[in-house]
Amino acid sequence: MEELPPEQVRTLLAVVDEGTFEAAAAVLHVTPSAVSQRVKALEQRTGRVLLLRTKPARPTESGQVVVRYARQLARLARDAGTELGLHGDGRGPARLPIAVNADSLATWFLPALARIPQDPPLALELHREDESHTTALLREGQVMAAVTSTPDPVAGCSVRRLGLVRYLPAAQPAFAARYCAGPLAEALREAPVIVFDRRDDLQDAYVRSLTGSGHGAGALRHHIPTSEGFRDAVTAGLGWGLVPETHAAPLIAAGRLVALAPDRPVDVPLFWQQWKLDSPALSTVAAVIAAAAAEALLPA
Structure with a gap:
Protein backbone atom coordinates (compact mmCIF):
# COMPACT_ATOMS: atom_id res chain seq x y z
CA MET A 1 0.00 0.00 0.00
CA GLU A 2 2.91 2.40 0.60
CA GLU A 3 3.59 2.42 -3.15
CA LEU A 4 0.15 3.79 -4.04
CA PRO A 5 0.36 7.49 -4.95
CA PRO A 6 -1.61 9.44 -2.32
CA GLU A 7 -3.02 11.79 -4.96
CA GLN A 8 -4.54 8.88 -6.88
CA VAL A 9 -5.84 7.27 -3.70
CA ARG A 10 -7.51 10.51 -2.59
CA THR A 11 -9.06 10.88 -6.03
CA LEU A 12 -10.62 7.42 -5.90
CA LEU A 13 -12.06 8.22 -2.47
CA ALA A 14 -13.49 11.51 -3.76
CA VAL A 15 -15.27 9.70 -6.61
CA VAL A 16 -16.77 7.16 -4.19
CA ASP A 17 -17.86 9.84 -1.72
CA GLU A 18 -19.24 12.27 -4.31
CA GLY A 19 -20.75 9.64 -6.62
CA THR A 20 -19.50 10.93 -9.98
CA PHE A 21 -16.26 11.97 -11.67
CA GLU A 22 -17.67 15.46 -12.22
CA ALA A 23 -18.58 15.98 -8.56
CA ALA A 24 -15.19 14.63 -7.45
CA ALA A 25 -13.48 17.03 -9.87
CA ALA A 26 -15.34 19.96 -8.33
CA VAL A 27 -14.26 18.96 -4.83
CA LEU A 28 -10.65 18.40 -5.88
CA HIS A 29 -10.54 21.55 -8.06
CA VAL A 30 -9.39 19.64 -11.13
CA THR A 31 -11.04 18.64 -14.38
CA PRO A 32 -13.17 15.47 -14.75
CA SER A 33 -10.56 14.29 -17.27
CA ALA A 34 -7.85 14.54 -14.62
CA VAL A 35 -9.97 12.55 -12.20
CA SER A 36 -10.52 9.85 -14.80
CA GLN A 37 -6.81 9.70 -15.62
CA ARG A 38 -5.86 9.35 -11.94
CA VAL A 39 -8.34 6.54 -11.37
CA LYS A 40 -7.18 4.72 -14.50
CA ALA A 41 -3.54 5.12 -13.45
CA LEU A 42 -4.34 3.68 -10.03
CA GLU A 43 -6.13 0.72 -11.61
CA GLN A 44 -3.15 0.11 -13.88
CA ARG A 45 -0.78 0.28 -10.92
CA THR A 46 -2.83 -2.25 -8.90
CA GLY A 47 -3.74 -4.37 -11.92
CA ARG A 48 -7.39 -4.42 -10.82
CA VAL A 49 -10.65 -2.70 -11.57
CA LEU A 50 -11.29 -0.50 -8.55
CA LEU A 51 -14.42 1.38 -9.54
CA LEU A 52 -17.76 0.45 -11.10
CA PRO A 59 -15.99 0.58 -5.48
CA THR A 60 -15.32 -3.02 -6.39
CA GLU A 61 -14.12 -5.43 -3.71
CA SER A 62 -10.55 -4.39 -4.50
CA GLY A 63 -11.64 -0.77 -4.56
CA GLN A 64 -13.04 -1.12 -1.05
CA VAL A 65 -9.54 -1.98 0.17
CA VAL A 66 -8.17 1.21 -1.37
CA VAL A 67 -11.09 3.27 -0.01
CA ARG A 68 -10.38 2.02 3.52
CA TYR A 69 -6.72 2.88 3.05
CA ALA A 70 -7.64 6.35 1.76
CA ARG A 71 -9.86 7.08 4.75
CA GLN A 72 -7.17 5.92 7.13
CA LEU A 73 -4.62 8.18 5.42
CA ALA A 74 -7.01 11.11 5.65
CA ARG A 75 -7.72 10.42 9.32
CA LEU A 84 0.76 20.28 15.14
CA GLY A 85 -1.82 23.03 15.53
CA LEU A 86 -2.65 23.06 11.82
CA HIS A 87 -6.34 22.10 11.99
CA GLY A 88 -7.44 25.65 11.23
CA ASP A 89 -6.36 25.24 7.61
CA GLY A 90 -9.69 26.09 5.98
CA ARG A 91 -10.58 22.53 5.08
CA GLY A 92 -13.44 22.45 7.53
CA PRO A 93 -13.99 20.09 10.46
CA ALA A 94 -12.75 16.52 10.39
CA ARG A 95 -15.38 13.98 9.34
CA LEU A 96 -16.03 10.74 11.22
CA PRO A 97 -18.49 8.32 9.55
CA ILE A 98 -20.18 5.83 11.93
CA ALA A 99 -22.73 3.09 11.27
CA VAL A 100 -25.43 2.62 13.91
CA ASN A 101 -28.71 0.76 14.16
CA ALA A 102 -32.04 2.61 14.31
CA ASP A 103 -32.99 1.50 17.84
CA SER A 104 -29.72 2.77 19.28
CA LEU A 105 -30.20 6.04 17.42
CA ALA A 106 -33.69 6.41 18.89
CA THR A 107 -32.65 5.65 22.47
CA TRP A 108 -29.12 6.09 23.87
CA PHE A 109 -26.76 6.89 21.00
CA LEU A 110 -27.56 10.52 20.19
CA PRO A 111 -27.26 11.71 23.83
CA ALA A 112 -23.88 9.96 23.88
CA LEU A 113 -22.70 11.92 20.85
CA ALA A 114 -23.48 15.17 22.64
CA ARG A 115 -20.72 14.29 25.14
CA ILE A 116 -17.99 14.19 22.49
CA PRO A 117 -15.60 17.14 22.87
CA HIS A 127 -25.18 5.77 8.54
CA ARG A 128 -28.33 4.03 9.77
CA GLU A 129 -28.29 0.28 9.20
CA ASP A 130 -29.54 -2.86 10.90
CA GLU A 131 -27.17 -3.92 13.67
CA SER A 132 -26.49 -7.24 11.94
CA HIS A 133 -25.42 -5.44 8.75
CA THR A 134 -23.42 -2.44 9.99
CA THR A 135 -20.16 -4.39 9.64
CA ALA A 136 -20.72 -4.47 5.88
CA LEU A 137 -20.23 -0.69 5.85
CA LEU A 138 -16.97 -1.14 7.79
CA ARG A 139 -15.81 -3.76 5.33
CA GLU A 140 -16.63 -1.50 2.37
CA GLY A 141 -14.72 1.40 3.88
CA GLN A 142 -17.80 3.62 4.12
CA VAL A 143 -17.46 4.07 7.88
CA MET A 144 -14.65 4.03 10.41
CA ALA A 145 -16.67 2.59 13.29
CA ALA A 146 -19.96 0.80 13.86
CA VAL A 147 -22.41 -0.31 16.51
CA THR A 148 -23.05 -3.93 15.60
CA SER A 149 -24.40 -7.21 16.92
CA THR A 150 -21.46 -9.02 15.32
CA PRO A 151 -18.67 -9.99 17.75
CA ASP A 152 -16.32 -11.23 15.02
CA PRO A 153 -14.02 -8.37 14.00
CA VAL A 154 -13.91 -7.14 10.45
CA ALA A 155 -10.38 -7.39 9.05
CA GLY A 156 -8.33 -4.50 10.38
CA CYS A 157 -10.83 -3.67 13.12
CA SER A 158 -10.95 -4.03 16.90
CA VAL A 159 -14.05 -5.02 18.88
CA ARG A 160 -15.37 -3.78 22.23
CA ARG A 161 -18.46 -5.19 23.95
CA LEU A 162 -21.00 -2.47 24.76
CA GLY A 163 -23.81 -4.38 26.51
CA LEU A 164 -27.25 -5.83 25.89
CA VAL A 165 -30.33 -4.09 24.54
CA ARG A 166 -33.53 -5.74 25.78
CA TYR A 167 -36.62 -6.15 23.61
CA LEU A 168 -40.08 -6.98 24.95
CA PRO A 169 -42.72 -8.79 22.89
CA ALA A 170 -45.61 -6.36 23.14
CA ALA A 171 -49.00 -5.52 21.66
CA GLN A 172 -51.90 -3.16 22.14
CA PRO A 173 -54.33 -4.57 24.78
CA ALA A 174 -57.23 -4.94 22.33
CA PHE A 175 -54.92 -6.58 19.79
CA ALA A 176 -53.63 -9.01 22.42
CA ALA A 177 -57.17 -9.92 23.47
CA ARG A 178 -58.14 -10.62 19.87
CA TYR A 179 -55.09 -12.47 18.57
CA CYS A 180 -53.17 -13.79 21.59
CA ALA A 181 -55.83 -15.40 23.78
CA GLY A 182 -54.55 -18.94 23.13
CA PRO A 183 -51.06 -20.46 23.41
CA LEU A 184 -48.64 -17.69 22.55
CA ALA A 185 -46.40 -19.70 20.23
CA GLU A 186 -49.31 -20.65 18.01
CA ALA A 187 -50.92 -17.22 18.23
CA LEU A 188 -47.81 -15.38 17.06
CA ARG A 189 -47.49 -17.65 14.04
CA GLU A 190 -50.80 -16.29 12.77
CA ALA A 191 -51.12 -12.78 14.23
CA PRO A 192 -50.23 -9.66 12.22
CA VAL A 193 -46.69 -8.56 13.01
CA ILE A 194 -44.60 -5.40 12.73
CA VAL A 195 -41.11 -5.73 11.25
CA PHE A 196 -38.53 -3.05 10.62
CA ASP A 197 -37.74 -4.03 7.03
CA ARG A 198 -37.33 -7.14 4.91
CA ARG A 199 -34.01 -8.00 6.56
CA ASP A 200 -35.45 -7.80 10.09
CA ASP A 201 -35.45 -11.36 11.46
CA LEU A 202 -35.96 -10.51 15.13
CA GLN A 203 -39.67 -11.32 15.31
CA ASP A 204 -39.32 -14.48 13.21
CA ALA A 205 -36.42 -15.72 15.35
CA TYR A 206 -38.48 -15.09 18.49
CA VAL A 207 -41.39 -17.16 17.22
CA ARG A 208 -39.04 -19.94 16.16
CA SER A 209 -37.59 -19.95 19.69
CA LEU A 210 -41.10 -20.40 21.10
CA THR A 211 -42.21 -23.10 18.70
CA GLY A 212 -38.91 -24.95 18.36
CA SER A 213 -39.58 -25.23 14.64
CA GLY A 214 -38.70 -23.42 11.45
CA HIS A 215 -41.93 -21.47 11.42
CA GLY A 216 -41.55 -17.74 11.92
CA ALA A 217 -44.05 -14.97 12.55
CA GLY A 218 -47.26 -14.51 10.60
CA ALA A 219 -47.52 -13.78 6.89
CA LEU A 220 -49.41 -10.53 7.47
CA ARG A 221 -46.62 -8.12 8.31
CA HIS A 222 -46.23 -4.36 8.20
CA HIS A 223 -42.80 -2.92 7.36
CA ILE A 224 -42.13 0.18 9.47
CA PRO A 225 -38.50 1.31 8.93
CA THR A 226 -38.07 3.70 11.89
CA THR A 246 -36.78 1.76 26.86
CA ALA A 261 -44.38 -12.79 27.60
CA PRO A 262 -42.80 -10.83 30.46
CA ASP A 263 -40.53 -13.76 31.28
CA ARG A 264 -39.31 -14.18 27.69
CA PRO A 265 -37.55 -10.95 26.64
CA VAL A 266 -34.93 -10.89 23.90
CA ASP A 267 -31.46 -9.56 24.75
CA VAL A 268 -29.40 -8.51 21.75
CA PRO A 269 -25.67 -7.96 22.39
CA LEU A 270 -24.13 -4.83 20.92
CA PHE A 271 -20.47 -4.28 20.10
CA TRP A 272 -18.37 -1.36 18.97
CA GLN A 273 -16.09 -2.13 16.04
CA GLN A 274 -13.59 0.41 14.75
CA TRP A 275 -10.55 0.55 12.58
CA LYS A 276 -7.25 -0.28 14.24
CA LEU A 277 -5.99 3.22 13.77
CA ASP A 278 -3.89 5.31 16.16
CA SER A 279 -6.36 8.20 15.99
CA PRO A 280 -7.03 10.39 19.03
CA ALA A 281 -10.39 11.47 17.63
CA LEU A 282 -11.53 7.89 17.05
CA SER A 283 -10.28 6.83 20.48
CA THR A 284 -12.14 9.70 22.15
CA VAL A 285 -15.40 8.83 20.40
CA ALA A 286 -14.99 5.15 21.30
CA ALA A 287 -14.47 5.98 24.97
CA VAL A 288 -17.54 8.23 25.06
CA ILE A 289 -19.73 5.62 23.36
CA ALA A 290 -18.53 2.86 25.69
CA ALA A 291 -19.23 4.98 28.78
CA ALA A 292 -22.72 5.90 27.56
CA ALA A 293 -23.50 2.28 26.67
CA ALA A 294 -22.46 1.17 30.17
CA GLU A 295 -25.08 3.53 31.58
CA ALA A 296 -27.87 2.80 29.10
CA LEU A 297 -27.55 -0.89 28.26
CA LEU A 298 -27.76 -4.04 30.36
CA PRO A 299 -24.41 -5.54 31.31
CA ALA A 300 -23.34 -8.38 29.07
Whole structure:
Protein backbone atom coordinates (compact mmCIF):
# COMPACT_ATOMS: atom_id res chain seq x y z
CA MET A 1 0.00 0.00 0.00
CA GLU A 2 2.91 2.40 0.60
CA GLU A 3 3.59 2.42 -3.15
CA LEU A 4 0.15 3.79 -4.04
CA PRO A 5 0.36 7.49 -4.95
CA PRO A 6 -1.61 9.44 -2.32
CA GLU A 7 -3.02 11.79 -4.96
CA GLN A 8 -4.54 8.88 -6.88
CA VAL A 9 -5.84 7.27 -3.70
CA ARG A 10 -7.51 10.51 -2.59
CA THR A 11 -9.06 10.88 -6.03
CA LEU A 12 -10.62 7.42 -5.90
CA LEU A 13 -12.06 8.22 -2.47
CA ALA A 14 -13.49 11.51 -3.76
CA VAL A 15 -15.27 9.70 -6.61
CA VAL A 16 -16.77 7.16 -4.19
CA ASP A 17 -17.86 9.84 -1.72
CA GLU A 18 -19.24 12.27 -4.31
CA GLY A 19 -20.75 9.64 -6.62
CA THR A 20 -19.50 10.93 -9.98
CA PHE A 21 -16.26 11.97 -11.67
CA GLU A 22 -17.67 15.46 -12.22
CA ALA A 23 -18.58 15.98 -8.56
CA ALA A 24 -15.19 14.63 -7.45
CA ALA A 25 -13.48 17.03 -9.87
CA ALA A 26 -15.34 19.96 -8.33
CA VAL A 27 -14.26 18.96 -4.83
CA LEU A 28 -10.65 18.40 -5.88
CA HIS A 29 -10.54 21.55 -8.06
CA VAL A 30 -9.39 19.64 -11.13
CA THR A 31 -11.04 18.64 -14.38
CA PRO A 32 -13.17 15.47 -14.75
CA SER A 33 -10.56 14.29 -17.27
CA ALA A 34 -7.85 14.54 -14.62
CA VAL A 35 -9.97 12.55 -12.20
CA SER A 36 -10.52 9.85 -14.80
CA GLN A 37 -6.81 9.70 -15.62
CA ARG A 38 -5.86 9.35 -11.94
CA VAL A 39 -8.34 6.54 -11.37
CA LYS A 40 -7.18 4.72 -14.50
CA ALA A 41 -3.54 5.12 -13.45
CA LEU A 42 -4.34 3.68 -10.03
CA GLU A 43 -6.13 0.72 -11.61
CA GLN A 44 -3.15 0.11 -13.88
CA ARG A 45 -0.78 0.28 -10.92
CA THR A 46 -2.83 -2.25 -8.90
CA GLY A 47 -3.74 -4.37 -11.92
CA ARG A 48 -7.39 -4.42 -10.82
CA VAL A 49 -10.65 -2.70 -11.57
CA LEU A 50 -11.29 -0.50 -8.55
CA LEU A 51 -14.42 1.38 -9.54
CA LEU A 52 -17.76 0.45 -11.10
CA ARG A 53 -18.65 3.28 -13.47
CA THR A 54 -22.27 3.41 -12.36
CA LYS A 55 -24.29 6.34 -11.04
CA PRO A 56 -23.38 6.70 -8.30
CA ALA A 57 -19.95 5.18 -8.78
CA ARG A 58 -19.26 2.25 -6.47
CA PRO A 59 -15.99 0.58 -5.48
CA THR A 60 -15.32 -3.02 -6.39
CA GLU A 61 -14.12 -5.43 -3.71
CA SER A 62 -10.55 -4.39 -4.50
CA GLY A 63 -11.64 -0.77 -4.56
CA GLN A 64 -13.04 -1.12 -1.05
CA VAL A 65 -9.54 -1.98 0.17
CA VAL A 66 -8.17 1.21 -1.37
CA VAL A 67 -11.09 3.27 -0.01
CA ARG A 68 -10.38 2.02 3.52
CA TYR A 69 -6.72 2.88 3.05
CA ALA A 70 -7.64 6.35 1.76
CA ARG A 71 -9.86 7.08 4.75
CA GLN A 72 -7.17 5.92 7.13
CA LEU A 73 -4.62 8.18 5.42
CA ALA A 74 -7.01 11.11 5.65
CA ARG A 75 -7.72 10.42 9.32
CA LEU A 76 -4.03 10.16 10.18
CA ALA A 77 -3.27 13.37 8.27
CA ARG A 78 -6.03 15.16 10.15
CA ASP A 79 -4.79 13.93 13.51
CA ALA A 80 -1.23 14.91 12.71
CA GLY A 81 -2.37 18.38 11.66
CA THR A 82 -4.36 18.75 14.87
CA GLU A 83 -1.39 17.79 17.05
CA LEU A 84 0.76 20.28 15.14
CA GLY A 85 -1.82 23.03 15.53
CA LEU A 86 -2.65 23.06 11.82
CA HIS A 87 -6.34 22.10 11.99
CA GLY A 88 -7.44 25.65 11.23
CA ASP A 89 -6.36 25.24 7.61
CA GLY A 90 -9.69 26.09 5.98
CA ARG A 91 -10.58 22.53 5.08
CA GLY A 92 -13.44 22.45 7.53
CA PRO A 93 -13.99 20.09 10.46
CA ALA A 94 -12.75 16.52 10.39
CA ARG A 95 -15.38 13.98 9.34
CA LEU A 96 -16.03 10.74 11.22
CA PRO A 97 -18.49 8.32 9.55
CA ILE A 98 -20.18 5.83 11.93
CA ALA A 99 -22.73 3.09 11.27
CA VAL A 100 -25.43 2.62 13.91
CA ASN A 101 -28.71 0.76 14.16
CA ALA A 102 -32.04 2.61 14.31
CA ASP A 103 -32.99 1.50 17.84
CA SER A 104 -29.72 2.77 19.28
CA LEU A 105 -30.20 6.04 17.42
CA ALA A 106 -33.69 6.41 18.89
CA THR A 107 -32.65 5.65 22.47
CA TRP A 108 -29.12 6.09 23.87
CA PHE A 109 -26.76 6.89 21.00
CA LEU A 110 -27.56 10.52 20.19
CA PRO A 111 -27.26 11.71 23.83
CA ALA A 112 -23.88 9.96 23.88
CA LEU A 113 -22.70 11.92 20.85
CA ALA A 114 -23.48 15.17 22.64
CA ARG A 115 -20.72 14.29 25.14
CA ILE A 116 -17.99 14.19 22.49
CA PRO A 117 -15.60 17.14 22.87
CA GLN A 118 -15.72 19.54 19.92
CA ASP A 119 -12.26 21.06 20.23
CA PRO A 120 -11.14 20.59 17.54
CA PRO A 121 -14.54 20.30 15.82
CA LEU A 122 -15.57 16.88 14.59
CA ALA A 123 -18.31 16.37 11.99
CA LEU A 124 -20.18 13.13 12.68
CA GLU A 125 -21.70 11.35 9.69
CA LEU A 126 -24.15 8.65 10.78
CA HIS A 127 -25.18 5.77 8.54
CA ARG A 128 -28.33 4.03 9.77
CA GLU A 129 -28.29 0.28 9.20
CA ASP A 130 -29.54 -2.86 10.90
CA GLU A 131 -27.17 -3.92 13.67
CA SER A 132 -26.49 -7.24 11.94
CA HIS A 133 -25.42 -5.44 8.75
CA THR A 134 -23.42 -2.44 9.99
CA THR A 135 -20.16 -4.39 9.64
CA ALA A 136 -20.72 -4.47 5.88
CA LEU A 137 -20.23 -0.69 5.85
CA LEU A 138 -16.97 -1.14 7.79
CA ARG A 139 -15.81 -3.76 5.33
CA GLU A 140 -16.63 -1.50 2.37
CA GLY A 141 -14.72 1.40 3.88
CA GLN A 142 -17.80 3.62 4.12
CA VAL A 143 -17.46 4.07 7.88
CA MET A 144 -14.65 4.03 10.41
CA ALA A 145 -16.67 2.59 13.29
CA ALA A 146 -19.96 0.80 13.86
CA VAL A 147 -22.41 -0.31 16.51
CA THR A 148 -23.05 -3.93 15.60
CA SER A 149 -24.40 -7.21 16.92
CA THR A 150 -21.46 -9.02 15.32
CA PRO A 151 -18.67 -9.99 17.75
CA ASP A 152 -16.32 -11.23 15.02
CA PRO A 153 -14.02 -8.37 14.00
CA VAL A 154 -13.91 -7.14 10.45
CA ALA A 155 -10.38 -7.39 9.05
CA GLY A 156 -8.33 -4.50 10.38
CA CYS A 157 -10.83 -3.67 13.12
CA SER A 158 -10.95 -4.03 16.90
CA VAL A 159 -14.05 -5.02 18.88
CA ARG A 160 -15.37 -3.78 22.23
CA ARG A 161 -18.46 -5.19 23.95
CA LEU A 162 -21.00 -2.47 24.76
CA GLY A 163 -23.81 -4.38 26.51
CA LEU A 164 -27.25 -5.83 25.89
CA VAL A 165 -30.33 -4.09 24.54
CA ARG A 166 -33.53 -5.74 25.78
CA TYR A 167 -36.62 -6.15 23.61
CA LEU A 168 -40.08 -6.98 24.95
CA PRO A 169 -42.72 -8.79 22.89
CA ALA A 170 -45.61 -6.36 23.14
CA ALA A 171 -49.00 -5.52 21.66
CA GLN A 172 -51.90 -3.16 22.14
CA PRO A 173 -54.33 -4.57 24.78
CA ALA A 174 -57.23 -4.94 22.33
CA PHE A 175 -54.92 -6.58 19.79
CA ALA A 176 -53.63 -9.01 22.42
CA ALA A 177 -57.17 -9.92 23.47
CA ARG A 178 -58.14 -10.62 19.87
CA TYR A 179 -55.09 -12.47 18.57
CA CYS A 180 -53.17 -13.79 21.59
CA ALA A 181 -55.83 -15.40 23.78
CA GLY A 182 -54.55 -18.94 23.13
CA PRO A 183 -51.06 -20.46 23.41
CA LEU A 184 -48.64 -17.69 22.55
CA ALA A 185 -46.40 -19.70 20.23
CA GLU A 186 -49.31 -20.65 18.01
CA ALA A 187 -50.92 -17.22 18.23
CA LEU A 188 -47.81 -15.38 17.06
CA ARG A 189 -47.49 -17.65 14.04
CA GLU A 190 -50.80 -16.29 12.77
CA ALA A 191 -51.12 -12.78 14.23
CA PRO A 192 -50.23 -9.66 12.22
CA VAL A 193 -46.69 -8.56 13.01
CA ILE A 194 -44.60 -5.40 12.73
CA VAL A 195 -41.11 -5.73 11.25
CA PHE A 196 -38.53 -3.05 10.62
CA ASP A 197 -37.74 -4.03 7.03
CA ARG A 198 -37.33 -7.14 4.91
CA ARG A 199 -34.01 -8.00 6.56
CA ASP A 200 -35.45 -7.80 10.09
CA ASP A 201 -35.45 -11.36 11.46
CA LEU A 202 -35.96 -10.51 15.13
CA GLN A 203 -39.67 -11.32 15.31
CA ASP A 204 -39.32 -14.48 13.21
CA ALA A 205 -36.42 -15.72 15.35
CA TYR A 206 -38.48 -15.09 18.49
CA VAL A 207 -41.39 -17.16 17.22
CA ARG A 208 -39.04 -19.94 16.16
CA SER A 209 -37.59 -19.95 19.69
CA LEU A 210 -41.10 -20.40 21.10
CA THR A 211 -42.21 -23.10 18.70
CA GLY A 212 -38.91 -24.95 18.36
CA SER A 213 -39.58 -25.23 14.64
CA GLY A 214 -38.70 -23.42 11.45
CA HIS A 215 -41.93 -21.47 11.42
CA GLY A 216 -41.55 -17.74 11.92
CA ALA A 217 -44.05 -14.97 12.55
CA GLY A 218 -47.26 -14.51 10.60
CA ALA A 219 -47.52 -13.78 6.89
CA LEU A 220 -49.41 -10.53 7.47
CA ARG A 221 -46.62 -8.12 8.31
CA HIS A 222 -46.23 -4.36 8.20
CA HIS A 223 -42.80 -2.92 7.36
CA ILE A 224 -42.13 0.18 9.47
CA PRO A 225 -38.50 1.31 8.93
CA THR A 226 -38.07 3.70 11.89
CA SER A 227 -37.73 2.87 15.57
CA GLU A 228 -40.33 5.42 16.65
CA GLY A 229 -42.70 4.38 13.85
CA PHE A 230 -42.29 0.73 14.83
CA ARG A 231 -43.24 1.54 18.43
CA ASP A 232 -46.20 3.65 17.32
CA ALA A 233 -47.45 0.96 14.93
CA VAL A 234 -47.48 -1.61 17.74
CA THR A 235 -49.18 0.89 20.06
CA ALA A 236 -51.80 1.61 17.39
CA GLY A 237 -52.69 -2.09 17.17
CA LEU A 238 -51.40 -2.81 13.66
CA GLY A 239 -49.53 -5.84 14.94
CA TRP A 240 -47.32 -7.20 17.68
CA GLY A 241 -43.58 -6.64 17.76
CA LEU A 242 -40.40 -6.72 19.81
CA VAL A 243 -40.10 -3.20 21.19
CA PRO A 244 -36.97 -1.88 22.93
CA GLU A 245 -37.58 -1.95 26.68
CA THR A 246 -36.78 1.76 26.86
CA HIS A 247 -39.74 2.44 24.58
CA ALA A 248 -42.03 -0.32 25.83
CA ALA A 249 -41.78 0.04 29.62
CA PRO A 250 -43.54 3.42 29.98
CA LEU A 251 -46.26 2.38 27.55
CA ILE A 252 -46.85 -0.86 29.45
CA ALA A 253 -47.00 1.08 32.72
CA ALA A 254 -49.57 3.42 31.15
CA GLY A 255 -51.69 0.51 29.93
CA ARG A 256 -51.19 1.35 26.26
CA LEU A 257 -49.20 -1.84 25.65
CA VAL A 258 -49.15 -5.27 27.27
CA ALA A 259 -46.11 -7.52 27.53
CA LEU A 260 -47.02 -10.75 25.79
CA ALA A 261 -44.38 -12.79 27.60
CA PRO A 262 -42.80 -10.83 30.46
CA ASP A 263 -40.53 -13.76 31.28
CA ARG A 264 -39.31 -14.18 27.69
CA PRO A 265 -37.55 -10.95 26.64
CA VAL A 266 -34.93 -10.89 23.90
CA ASP A 267 -31.46 -9.56 24.75
CA VAL A 268 -29.40 -8.51 21.75
CA PRO A 269 -25.67 -7.96 22.39
CA LEU A 270 -24.13 -4.83 20.92
CA PHE A 271 -20.47 -4.28 20.10
CA TRP A 272 -18.37 -1.36 18.97
CA GLN A 273 -16.09 -2.13 16.04
CA GLN A 274 -13.59 0.41 14.75
CA TRP A 275 -10.55 0.55 12.58
CA LYS A 276 -7.25 -0.28 14.24
CA LEU A 277 -5.99 3.22 13.77
CA ASP A 278 -3.89 5.31 16.16
CA SER A 279 -6.36 8.20 15.99
CA PRO A 280 -7.03 10.39 19.03
CA ALA A 281 -10.39 11.47 17.63
CA LEU A 282 -11.53 7.89 17.05
CA SER A 283 -10.28 6.83 20.48
CA THR A 284 -12.14 9.70 22.15
CA VAL A 285 -15.40 8.83 20.40
CA ALA A 286 -14.99 5.15 21.30
CA ALA A 287 -14.47 5.98 24.97
CA VAL A 288 -17.54 8.23 25.06
CA ILE A 289 -19.73 5.62 23.36
CA ALA A 290 -18.53 2.86 25.69
CA ALA A 291 -19.23 4.98 28.78
CA ALA A 292 -22.72 5.90 27.56
CA ALA A 293 -23.50 2.28 26.67
CA ALA A 294 -22.46 1.17 30.17
CA GLU A 295 -25.08 3.53 31.58
CA ALA A 296 -27.87 2.80 29.10
CA LEU A 297 -27.55 -0.89 28.26
CA LEU A 298 -27.76 -4.04 30.36
CA PRO A 299 -24.41 -5.54 31.31
CA ALA A 300 -23.34 -8.38 29.07
